Amino acid sequence: MSEASTLPPLGAAGRLLERIAHLAIAIAATALFGLVIVQGWQVFARYVINDSPSWTEPVTLLLLSTAMSLGAAAGVHTNRHFGFYLLHDHVRPAVRRGIDLLVPLVIAAIGAVIAWWGALLLLDGLHIKAAGAAMPQSINYLPLSIGGALMVVFALNRFALALRPRVEEEGH
Amino acid sequence: ADDGATVLTATDVHVAGYPTVEAVKWIGETLERETSGRVRLRQYHSGQLGREAEAIDMARFGAIDMTRVYAGALNNAFPLTTALCLPYAFDSVAHLRHALDGGIAQTVLDGFGSRDLVGLAVYDSGARCFYNTRHAIRTPADLHGLKLRVASSDMFIDLMRLLGANPTPMSLGDTFSGMETHMIDGAENNMRSFHSSRHFEAARFWSQSEHSYAPDILLISRRSLDALAPADRDLLIDTARASVPVMRRLWDASEEAARQAVRDYGIAFNEVDMDAFRTAAAPLRERYLRQPELQTLYRRIRDFA
């Protein structure tokens, strides 16, 4: 676990990224609240109106996929993903620099794979109906693909920041 | 494999010893013997590589070679398979097998080509019936208000609703505790699964409704099949076809053993008013038969009755 990073002052592009990250979290939060509503409705429907709706399961999985994908993408922007930075603090500055450049590239590569294949999987099942709900079978790949693309953007931003000549001693 | 042999991977969500798992194992042994070890089969049973819905796509993209899935899981992507699941399409196991062997199986299997799959075999797996914790079901009215677990298939969800039950989609794994804790009242499945899933320990009433004969289907990735030498390809297709009677022998024996075991456990069996169920399910069948290709296939199935 790491804390939110203290990034240098933002330019216009930085502010745009910041806004995108906020939007991603807002959508993830909405999906999370949606999960509560859908599951709550399921209990209500079963006990009060004695009818188990069949759409709740596929919709729940879509909301879960949304919360995960966009939350995870935003986590790239704020450097919130679990990891450990043991080596990082105990190596020469040149090596540290190399690591700072490599890590976002690995993240961007994985994000790209997720975005690309996610989009393909989405298109592949778009014409097939999901059981129980009026939506495509492959709809869960939509947020995943978007999340993957955002991971690429956020990771490349981190890469660009690592490239910049740095002012050390952030001091906190 | 390092010795140049081709190793085909095959998945199944059923456990070792289940007739479909054993039939595919038989295919592997036969292939290995006939090709002197050049072609082999590696089986992953018990859902080690995931659920059925994912296995279908894994086979399509070539991550695995073969997979055995329940026809109900294929309905939405391969509409022809719906004909095999429709309520009261088949009158008996004899009718089912007669129809499958008479060309119905081949027609359905040919339908998989549209999505990079090749159908290898249709394994019939008996009649699906209702079982529950409350009371014997004799007419559709007895289903009223019962919360029944259904698999994620539109056809089965619609059928339960039409018959007056309250369908609750959930995974097979959650069903046992669902019944034990009275979250649901029952489910529907074939006798062999009723036994192997231990559901009989929770549900005391088995009602012989025989509302669907949804079979199991063995599929292979088109890519994997094309990668085989022509002679091996033919051998695999022939062996898969020959595995159907092998599976049927295993099925009949183990279904009988399962029936005896649950009877010994004290499960109450009852017959149902078959005509009443047939009539109640008719509107659903009519709706699906508005699709011309299903209509044609259904007519052919009925011709074997």
Next chain:
Amino acid sequence: MAIAILFIVFAVLLVLGVPVAFALAAAALATLLYLDLPSIVLVQQISAGTGSASLIAIPLFIFAGEIMMRGGISERLIALASSLVGRMRGGLGQVSILSSLFFGGVSGSAIADVSAVGGTMIPQMVKRGYDRDFAVNVSITAALVALLVPPSHNLILFSAAAGGGLSIADLFAAGIVPALLMTLALMVTGYLVARRRGYGVEIFPGWRAVLLRTVSALPGLGLVALIFVGIRAGIFTAVESAAIAVVYALLVTIVLYRQLRVREFVETITHAARSTGVILFVIATASVFGWLLAYLQVPSAAVEFLQSFAHSKLAVLLMIVLMLLLLGTFMDLAPLILICTPIFLPVARAYGIDPIHFGLVLVLTGGLGLVTPPVGSVLFIGTAIGKITVGQSMRTIWPFWFAGLGVLLIVTLFPSLSLWLPAVLRAG
């Protein structure tokens, strides 16, 4: 060879500081490419990894925990604990442990627990003259209790990793006796350490205050009861109970305590969404890793390896515990459970070890890893709150750590400690 690629790429990237989730995905991707399997499997399995219904309980319990933390429920539970055990030596330390027992029962997560209880207790203890390292150590090891009190999201994770066939209600019930044992062990340790350091006691606020605090904490205690009884009696599923917990916590905090304003609510849900994304993503990528382990038949290799020298049930279980303790030092709990369950559960089953008992041992063993470096999220959070270095914590944590290890050994050696209660509840 493929197995070597999978593990080596993962380990190298992890050491270089690539986040766990991305290291898992990259190792899986490299292995898929080596095996000449389509890389689309990576994305398919990431999606499949979160396609299990029981996993949905995790974000919802995290959400509920956030609401309790900010809405005053956990505050009141801590106040109650303080009036009950404050008179013991090192009183506030004992409060920390007891709060974990109460609060951990609702948050379901050791990480949420240490942020909530530790966030309140560590500063309080420092203010009243306790050493920082004691405050941190007692709070982070107390989080181990939360791993075992229902609803433990790690046990839900274990059930999902085991293929969903295990009853979550049974797993929850199985955790209760070990959790009480852990509470007792840590309280005794806390007492002994406090006596040696000469810490004082809290003033007893009087029975009237205890009564008032109990009443005021009742809604929080009710939530614990609601969840547990609801699942046990089959009134709702684990997932539904998590949703109910959120609604209940919202109602209590908004209507009864009138403590949660709109802005705080938005902050709460945003925070929960952030944790959810990060946790679920690690679960998803771990499932790709797990798929490859299954594909490469690592579980059966592990069975053979163990069979070659461990011949009794107990020997196997202890071997597994040893391996998990080693793995746990450098892995976080969620990926550890997801990756190791498919490997070790079949081994355990082959030796006739009850899967429920095994699950408890697995979660507890992995939980000890949460408070050991180099990867220990609970340790990280605790030391960050207490403003000490990991090294400072490590120098004095060992009495608590050994108490935890002792409980682990007892739970491992006596299966009935975990299996007795589920059997009683099932019969009842």
